[in-house]
Amino acid sequence: MTNLNDHLIKLIRLHGPISISSYITEALTNPKFGYYVNQTPFGKEGDFITAPEVSQMFGALIGLWFADIWLKMKRPVKVHLIELGPGKGTLISDLIRVLDVLPDFLNTLELHLVEASPQLIEVQKEALKTFKGKITWHETVKTALTAAEGDDMATFVIANEFFDALPIRQFQKGDLGWHERMVTVDEKGDGLSTMLSPFPVPDAELPDHLKNAELHSVIEVSPMADYITRLISEHIKRNTGAALFIDYGYNEYRTGETLQAIEKHKFVDIFERPGYADLSSHVNFRKISDLAKQSDLKTYGPAMQGKFLTDIGIAERVQILNKSATSKQQKDILSALKRLIAPDEMGTLFKVLAIISDPDLEIAGF
Numbered sequence: 438m439t440n441l442n443d444h445l446i447k448l449i450r451l452h453g454p455i456s457i458s459s460y461i462t463e464a465l466t467n468p469k470f471g472y473y474v475n476q477t478p479f480g481k482e483g484d485f486i487t488a489p490e491v492s493q494m495f496g497a498l499i500g501l502w503f504a505d506i507w508l509k510m511k512r513p514v515k516v517h518l519i520e521l522g523p524g525k526g527t528l529i530s531d532l533i534r535v536l537d538v539l540p541d542f543l544n545t546l547e548l549h550l551v552e553a554s555p556q557l558i559e560v561q562k563e564a565l566k567t568f569k570g571k572i573t574w575h576e577t578v579k580t581a582l583t584a585a586e587g588d589d590m591a592t593f594v595i596a597n598e599f600f601d602a603l604p605i606r607q608f609q610k611g612d613l614g615w616h617e618r619m620v621t622v623d624e625k626g627d628g629l630s631t632m633l634s635p636f637p638v639p640d641a642e643l644p645d646h647l648k649n650a651e652l653h654s655v656i657e658v659s660p661m662a663d664y665i666t667r668l669i670s671e672h673i674k675r676n677t678g679a680a681l682f683i684d685y686g687y688n689e690y691r692t693g694e695t696l697q698a699i700e701k702h703k704f705v706d707i708f709e710r711p712g713y714a715d716l717s718s719h720v721n722f723r724k725i726s727d728l729a730k731q732s733d734l735k736t737y738g739p740a741m742q743g744k745f746l747t748d749i750g751i752a753e754r755v756q757i758l759n760k761s762a763t764s765k766q767q768k769d770i771l772s773a774l775k776r777l778i779a780p781d782e783m784g785t786l787f788k789v790l791a792i793i794s795d796p797d798l799e800i801a802g803f
């Protein structure tokens with residue numbers, strides 16, 4: 438049993454059951470025991486591999502996608518580029534490197550990285566040490582957006598596999614209404630398990646579309662994802678700019694549970710090893726785009742990652758890389774290509790959503 442397990446058992450004994458959302462927050466970002474604070478999640482030795490870790494093509498293509506928007510926006514003189522949850526800093530450093538082809542854009546950039554893990558901040562600093570412009574690290578999206586406020590500026594936001602790490606709440610339908618799923622101490626007394634809160638929640642807290650769902654259905658909502666989306670949307674509306682969110686997810690309001698735990702590339706029980714396994718859930722892209730539209734912004738997608746990367750030129754990137762590659766490297770490039778775009782790999786599960794301030798701008802990838 439883990440330290441976080443013992444810590445949570447004590448907490449629950451003192452204060453009563455905690456929500457799934459508090460459990461996720463503790464498991465991922467508790468300053469002492471949290472997964473992102475202690476583990477090295479990404480890569481072959483880690484627990485999972487993200488697209489930027491598969492290939493430099495991913496960050497490079499996203500850099501060119503933003504460059505295209507910058508040109509179409511008539512070259513704003515200053516751009517705040519905010520990345521949410523930069524991990525090892527691979528996406529942002531590949532994105533910066535490719536912009537050597539467009540120094541005018543590169544020179545406008547000021548970077549803001551939103552990161553909860555002090556350990557990952559150190560890794561990101563190392564990855565970005567050759568970047569000449571200003572970089573600021575922020576603990577919250579709100580402080581990053583505040584720093585990016587200003588006239589004659591645009592804000593670009595990129596987030597890959599960030600929203601899936603945000604806490605969610607789960608509700609289950611019973612005879613009396615919807616009950617929140619809570620985390621409590623199991624019967625043996627040394628582990629955690631779920632229970633339903635005996636008190637139904639008021640209907641107003643639930644998405645309209647799901648109020649008539651069948652008995653025992655489960656729904657998931659992420660007040661944190663909603664809050665962050667609203668902040669970003671209102672900021673982009675005020676300051677102009679664009680956001681690109683990439684994650685696994687779905688595009689309708691629906692029932693079903695998606696919270697999962699992964700350790701060493703395998704699914705495990707969400708309570709088996711709190712703090713040692715990654716927790717994540719599928720992202721509701723429909724909710725994100727509905728909120729952005731409420732701020733009077735235009736949204737594109739979600740497109741499947743395979744289609745998006747193909748449309749914005751991944752085949753050309755393969756050719757460029759192949760030119761200076763050995764035959765072993767060429768094989769690796771091809772297998773990375775497959776990993777990123779094939780329907781049975783990351784190509785269809787992962788989706789890409791763009792949010793843009795200017796409704797007349799023609800953007801690539803959708």
Ligand code: SAH
Binds near residue numbers: 489523528602
């Ligand atoms: N974008 C990277 C990493 C994805 S993992 C990649 O694609 O490889 C999720 C990242 O978000 C990690 O860097 C993690 O530390 C960070 N993170 C998770 N929850 C966070 C939160 N609530 N606030 C800030 N950063 C968070």
